[in-house]
Amino acid sequence: MSVTPAVDAGHDPRTGERRAGLAHTTPDELAAILDRAVQAAPVVAGTAPATRAAWLDAVADGLEAHADELVAIADAETALGSPRLPGELAKAAAQARFYGSVAAEGSFVDARIDTAGGPAGVDLRRARRPVGPVAVFGASNFPFGFGVAGHDTCSALAAGCPVVVKAHPAHPELSGRLAQVVADALTSAGAPEGAFALVVGFDSGLALVDADQVAAVGFTGSQTGGMALVERAAARPRPIPVYAEMGTVNPAVVTRAGAAGRAEDIACGFVESFTLGAGQFCTKPGLLLVPAGSEIGARVADLVAERDGAHALTQGIAAAYATGRSDLEAAGARVLADGRTPGAGNAVQAVLAQVDAKALTPGSRLLEECFGPLALVVEYASDDQRDQLLTTLQPSLAAAVASGGEGDTEVACVVELLSHQVGRVVVDGWPTGVAGTWAQHHGGPWPATSRPDATSVGAAALDRFTRPVAYQDVPASALPPELTDDNPWGLPRRMDGRLQQSGDSDSDGGGGSRGGAA
Template sequence: MSTELSYSPRTGSATPGPTHSTPAEVEAAVAAAARAAGGVASAAPAERRGWLEALAAALEADVDRLVAIADEESALGGPRLRGELAKAAANARYYGAVSAGGAWLGARVQRSDADGGLDLRRVNVPLGPVAVFGASNFPFQFGTVGHDTCSAIAAGCPVVVKAHPAHPRLTIALAEAAIAALESAGAPAGTLSVVVGFDAGLSLVDAPAIAAVGFTGSQRGGLALVERAARREVPIPVFAEMGTVNPVVVTPAGVGRIAQVAAGFVESFTLGAGQFCTKPGLLLAPRGSGAVEAVGEQVRAHEGAWLLTAGIAGAYREGISELEGSGAEVIAAGSGPDAGYAATATVLRVDPADLRRGSRLVEECFGPAALVAEYDTVEQVLEVLTRMQPSLAGSVFGGGAGDVDLPAVVARLSAQAGRVIVDGWPTGVACADAMHHGGPWPATSRPEATSVGAHALDRFTRPVCYQDVPDAALPPALQDANPWRLPVEADHTQA
C-alpha cells in the first residue's frame, strides 16, 4: 500500500505520512457521510453550533502538537501558525453562531386568499455530503477544519476531506481531533471523515452520494475538478476558489503617498512568502511617480522564505522566467535561504501595453513576485483593467473622498473583482457577515459564491418550496410553532 510522504520545506527531506486510502476505504467514508446526512440535516442549528464549539475547543486544547506538525510540513513558523489556529477556532465558533441565527435558511411563509387559498412555504435545505479539498497555504483556516468544512457542517451537511499532500500528517491529526470532538458533542458518526491520496480524491468527486465540492487551490486543480464533476451522471457544483492577479491602482491624486504605498505593497505581496490567493500581483502607478524605484528599494531589503512544496518552488522559478520571456524586466530581488524550497522576493517592471489577454503577464505567479506598471492616463488604467483576468480583490490608493478619479476606478474594479478595497491591502480576509471572498471566473468557478462569511453556508443548500403541505410534514423551520425559534418572513395576500 502506498504512502503519502510528508516533506520539510526547510530541507526537502521526507517523512512517511499516512497510507493512501483504498477504494473500499473511500467508499466506506462516503457511505458513512451518507448515513449521517439525515441526522446532520435534521439537527437544530443550535445543536450544530454546539458541535462546532466543541471542535474549536479541541483545536485550542491541542495547539502545541498541531502547530509543531504544521510547522514541520509548511515552514510557516510557530507565531504565524498559532495565530492561524486561533482564527480557525474562532471561525468554527462563528459558523456555529451563523447556523444558530437561522437567516441563511431564508425561511418564508406566504399565504394567499387568491387561487383557492395557496399556502406557500420556502426554505433552504442541505445538499448532502460535501467533499472538501483544502488549501496548502492555510493548513488551519482553509484546510481540514477550515471555512469549507465548518460552513458545510453549519449548513447541515456532513463532510469528507481529501488530505492535502502538502501537509498530510497535519490533516490526519486535525481530522482525528475534530472527529472525536464532534462525536463527543453528539454529532452523528460520519459527520466528518478523511481520505488520502490523489486517486482517492478523484473517487470522492465521482461518488454518487457526494452532493457538492469545496476546493481552494490552483486554477489547474480547480478546473480539473469542475470538469470531472460536470462529467458525472448527475453533475454536482464545485465551489473552487482559485485566485488570479489582484491589481492595485494608485490614482494621480495618490502620488504623494507613493513611499507608503510601496512599503505596503511589498509587505503585502511577500506576506506568507507570497502564497496568498489575495496577494496583490500588479501595481499600477502614474508615470514619474517613483513607484518602480520605491518598490525596488523595499524588495532589495526583503529576506526570503520557504515555499510550501517542491512543486510550488519549481513553478515559482519557472514563473519568473516566463514573465521575463513575456517582456517583464526584473528590477529588484531580495535575499533568501539556500536550502529546501527557498524563494526570494522579486519585482518586475512591465509596460501597460503588454498587459493583454492571453499573455503570461496577466496570469498569477504564486509566490513572492509582483509587477509594477507606470501609466500615462487614468483612461489607460481603466482599459488595462479590462484586459486583466477577473480577480478576488482589487485595491485603490487615492487622494481621499474628493479624489475625482476614485469613482471610475472603483466602478471598473467592481465589474471584475469580488472585493474592492480603498486605501488598504487585500491580504487578510475578515470572517464577517458582509464578507465576499470570491470573484468572477476564473478567480472562482462560481462568482455568486463566497468561501468566507455568513453566505458561505449558501453554497451547500438549495431552496425548496412547500405548497399546501400539512404542518406536521413541514421541516421545523417552516412549522407554525417554529420549534427552532428562528426568523421566518411571513405575509398574507388577500384577493
C-alpha cells in the same frame, strides 16, 4: 504477496527532508465512509442549527486545546512559522464558532411562508435545505484556515451537511491529526457517526468527486486543480456543483493623489502584502499600477532588494515559481530587483519586475498569476490608459486602491471599474487579509472562481451547501421543522411577505386548513 500501502508523505520545506506519511484510503474504506455520510445526512440536516453551533464550538475548543501540538506539526510541514501559524489556528477556531453562530441565527435558511389566504390562494412554504454530503479539498497555503477544519468544512457542517475532507499532500501529518481532533470534538458534542471523515490520496479525491453520494464540492487551490474538478463533476451522470476558489493576479491601483502624497507608505505596504507568506496567498496583489513619473516603483525595488528569502510550501511550488518568473521575463517583464534567498530547501526570493502598459494584452502570460513573492509594476500615462488596463486584466478575487485620502476624485471611478472585475475592492488597505464576517465576499468572476455567485468566507458561505425547496399544500406532519407553524427552531421567517424575527409569534398568519400547515 503483501503490498506496501501507498502514502502521502510530507517534507520539511526548509531542508527537503521527508516526514512521516499518511496511508492512502482504500476503495473499501472510502465506500464505508461514504455510506456513513449518507446515513448521517438526514440526522445532521434534521438537527437544530443551535445544536450544530454547539458542535462547532466543540471543534473550536479542540483546536485551541491542541494548539501547541498542531502548530508544531504545521510548521514542520509548511515552514510558515510564528506568528503566522498560531494566529491562523486562533482564527480557525474563531471562524468555527462564527459559522456556528450563523447557523443558530437562522436567516441563512431563508424560510418563507405564504398562507392559503394570500394572493396565490395556496399554502406555499419555502426554505433552503442542506444538499447532503459535501467533499472538501483544502489548500496548501492555509493549513488551518482552509484545511481540514477550515472555512469549507465548518460552513458545510453549519449548513447541515456531513463533510468528507481530502487530506492535502503538502501537509498530510497535520491533516491526519486535525481530522482526529475534529472527529473527537464532534463525537463528544453528540454529532452522529458519519458527520465528518478524512480520506487520503489522489485517487480517493477523484473517487469522491465521482461518488453518487457526494452532493457538492468545495475546493481552494490552483486554477489547474480547480478546473479539473469542475470538469470531472460536470461529466458525472448527475453533475454536481464545484465551488472552486482559485485566485489570479489581484491588481493594486495607485491614484495620482496617492502617488503624490503617500508614496513611501504605499511602497512599504505593497511589499509587505505581496511577500507575505512567501507570496503564497490567493489574494496576493500581483500587479501595481502607478502613474507615470511616480517614484513608487523605484522605492518598491529598493525594499525588495532588502527582503529576506523564504520557503515555498512544496518543491513543486518552488519549481513552478521559477518557471513562472522565466515565463514572465520571456513575455517582456524586466526584473528591477531580486530579494535575498535562504539558499536551502524550497527556497524562493522576492522579485519585482516592470512591464510596459502596451504589453498587457488579452491572452498574455503577463496577465496570469505567478504563485509566490513576485509582483509586476506598470506605469499608466493617463486616466484613460489606466481604465483601459483595468478592463484588460483577468477578473480577480480582490483589488486594492491606494488613494490620496478624503477628496481624491479618482477613487469613485476606479472602484466602479474594479467592482465589475473582482469580488472585493479594498481602499487604502491591502487584500491579503480576509475577515470572516457577515458582509464578507471571498470570490469573484472566472477564472478567480468557478462560481462568481458564491463565497468561501463569511456568512453567505453556507449558501453553497443548501438549495431552495418549496412545499405547496403539504400537511404539517410532512414539513421540515423550519416551516412548521410552531417554528420549533425559533428561526426568523417571512410570513405572507412580512419578516418575523426569531421568537415572534406566527399566530397572525400560520394556521390553515391542512392541520396548521395549510
